[in-house]
Amino acid sequence: MAAKTAELIWFNGAMMPWGDAKVHVMSHALHYGTSVFEGIRVYDTHSGPAGFRLTEHVQRLFDSAKIYRMPIPYSFDEVMQACRDATLGNSLKSAYIRPLAFYGDVGMGITPPKDAQCDLLVAAFPWGAYLGEDSMDAGVDVAVTSWNRLAPNTIPTGAKAGGNYLSSLQISTEAKRNGFDEGIALDTNGLVSEAAGANIFVIKKNKIYTPPATAAILMGLTRDSIITLARDKGYQVVEEPMSREFLYLADEIFMTGTAAEIVPVRSVDRIEVGSGKRGEITKEIQQSFFGLFTGETEDKWGWLETLES
Incomplete structure (x- = not known):
């Protein structure tokens, strides 16, 4: 059973229960490592939850996808909104956001078909000090x-x-x-x-x-x-x-x-x-x-x- 770290997750255009976000075991990324991702911190500020350099992180996601010729089927603004929705939908004031684009079940072989589109998820969850609280x-x-x-x-x-x-x-x-x-x-x-x-x-x-x-x-x-x-x-x-x-x-x-x-x-x-x-x-x-x-x-x-x- 997968670890549950939040109630909801954004997956391929919709918010859904965390446990409902599933991919096939024959997903291309699972076999060949074809994914690009970001890590974004949200901090609790006097103006409410704020993403630290959110725009630049999302841009780097698209840049990474471009380098690997991985088409993300969502616009920049849609991914930005997904980051907001994943955080606020879980009522988080501070969080770690993980957008990840990957090739799903598009067939075997190292090179995906020319018309293959990426799947996209955006998870937001609490995450403390990475190397320990002290x-x-x-x-x-x-x-x-x-x-x-x-x-x-x-x-x-x-x-x-x-x-x-x-x-x-x-x-x-x-x-x-x-x-x-x-x-x-x-x-x-x-x-x-x-x-x-x-x-x-x-x-x-x-x-x-x-x-x-x-x-x-x-x-x-x-x-x-x-x-x-x-x-x-x-x-x-x-x-x-x-x-x-x-x-x-x-x-x-x-x-x-x-x-x-x-x-x-x-x-x-x-x-x-x-x-x-x-x-x-x-x-x-x-x-x-x-x-x-x-x-x-x-x-x-x-x-x-x-x-x-």
Whole structure:
């Protein structure tokens, strides 16, 4: 029996009971990984539930589908409304939204028929801290795993696709089975790429570093938000390749993602980062980010999109 996390779900154009959303066991995506998806946070703000950078997340869903030539049979506005309906229909004030487009039972064979259309679901449900409730304060222990991120021109890392996450599964599983909270991957050049499901930031001598797009990373919207907030506070943010040992010599490290939000790293490969505790700059960045939802940080960029009309 599937886990039930909400009462209702939006599936192929209609809201329905959570348990009624079913797909066939011969669905193409189940066999070949042909799905694209998004993760979107909804925060409880003084103006009501608000999707964080909702428009940009939905646009990235369509961009990912375009990269894989997967036609979504709904308009941009219809998907935006589905995100609202899935959240408000479950009376959620804070939530995680998961839109997912996939090929259903369109026949066997790697290449779907030319006239095949995607199915689309939008789920909204409560989801707390991805790496544990105390991770935001206490930080996490990570390991650089033996698994590399994908080489250029293999699978497009710029698309948020289901099949891509088998790489993340290997990275995270290896780390956790060896006693760590999360895993970090290097790219095929041996340089730091990203964590299994989050981008990486390193602080050294009050300067903030993060791997560039060419490091086989997903260009996270939370990553972009943190770069913007940090620069707005006067910090220099440098996007450049970094070696594994640069992590060992960092003053502070934190990871970012829609699910992870902002999580400090207290050790890498059992080497303590800085003092082994959340650093002051990391804490300041966290306060600026979460302040967007309490009103303590001005939303100069229009990132918060109220769901209620």
